[in-house]
Amino acid sequence: MSFREGHFKTYLGERKDSSTFYRNKNLQIETYKSKTDTFHIRWISNFEYELLKTNPKSKLDSIPFKVRITAIKNNYYKFKGAYEGSDFVQTGTSHIIQE
DSSP, X not given: OOOSSEEEEEEETXXXXXXXXXXXXXXXXXXXXXXXXXXXXXXXXXXXXXXXXXXXXXTGGGSOEXXXXXXXXXXXXXXXXXXXXXXOOEEEEEEEEEO
16 A cells, blocks of 8 residues: 555544645645645655645745654554654654545
8 A cells, every 4th residue: 555645634643633635746735724735745765755845934834844654554654753853753643535
């Protein structure tokens, strides 16, 4: 199963908040709380990728967000991600909702 393309729903950490996104070969379009952002996606390996906002509006938006897939089960994967140079680590789970 490939997680490089399709429609997904992501749950962050233990929160009940979720976002949805569509990913193709080069872009990820994500909606969270009625706000949509577009990211360039660059796959480093089958288990790591980097997201960079296409239209950054702040210094933080200009920093790559690196994601590492830590586990894969049936139709979802667990991940850890962080902005380059940051000690803050975001964890979550992304579920395929449509391939």
